[in-house]
């Protein structure tokens with residue numbers, strides 16, 4: 001086995017996995033795999049290669065859905081227009097579909113743009129929610145671009161997270177209902193938004209613990225939950 005052999009070059013054992021760029025190579029690989037003849041190294045390469053090919057399929061689907069939503073989704077178009085009014089520009093060039101290793105659905109970075117985790121977001125209506133969510137972060141970034149102290153930075157993150165979950169429709173009754181039947185109906189939407197905001201603040205590097213995350217979310221809750229800009233009211 002090659003585990004302890006770190007040297008490169010001719011001493012590295014050749015793998016019985018063949019580059020999968022032809023159909024016959026794919027078939028040979030599959031045959032070896034299916035009949036248990038593939039070496040452990042070959043198996044590892046086989047699965048990495050399969051992941052890569054699935055990832056290409058996921059990303060193509062995600063890009064197609066993204067382009068459709070940018071043209072036809074009222075929520076996405078509305079956010080996009082309002083981001084433009086603040087001097088931002090989000091489109092196919094900076095809304096990227098990627099394969100994510102962690103369980104996140106998407107992310108926003110003011111330099112990079114929006115990332116959609118194509119391997120977790122399969123359905124177009126889910127992508128619509130994720131895209132709207134990240135666009136709220138982009139909008140908030142453009143509204144308040146400032147250098148914040150760590151504490152204010154967490155408050156800003158909490159506020160933007162409350163708004164993104166509140167406005168994106170990701171806490172729609174049905175979504176959560178099927179995931180977690182014990183949530184009460186009455187305060188369901190607010191519980192969901194609050195819970196997601198706490199989890200998100202908790203995952204920030206400068207947040208100490210759950211207690212601090214919950215405290216910060218509570219402090220900004222009233223003003224941020226009420227702040228539905230640029231939407232007049234939550235369309236649901």
Ligand SMILES: [Zn+2]
Pocket residue numbers: 133137161164200
């Ligand atoms: Zn978020």
